[in-house]
Amino acid sequence: MRKFSMFACAALVAAGAGALAVGSAQASDSEGGCGNAPKSQWMGEDAAKAKGVELGYEVRRVKVEKGCYELYAKDKDGKRAELLMNPVTGKIVGTDGDD
Structure with a gap:
């Protein structure tokens, strides 16, 4: 159970980092480059x-x-x-x- 919890936390952190990267890409696109x-x-x-x-x-x-x-x-x-x-x-x- 403990291994699963650590894996789940790592997956959530990775997903959050991906969302931040997408958000920053959208911000630079909205500025027109x-x-x-x-x-x-x-x-x-x-x-x-x-x-x-x-x-x-x-x-x-x-x-x-x-x-x-x-x-x-x-x-x-x-x-x-x-x-x-x-x-x-x-x-x-x-x-x-x-x-």
Whole structure:
């Protein structure tokens, strides 16, 4: 009986840790992948614009939106695009090209 109790406790602890991992993954997804780093760690807007150009976009405007840089740009075909960029890493974490 004692072995079963220890096994049951270990299983509950493992299940709880898994639930915490899932919860933290959902939290980062809801942030759009931009995190919550202080602005002192962000790249400058000019660097964000340069990163967009490096990716093949003609960047018209950069603004801050919900903790991300939002780049208003045109793609190589001249179509409007909105890119959400992580302000620390420069990684594109979302796009909205439906305009």
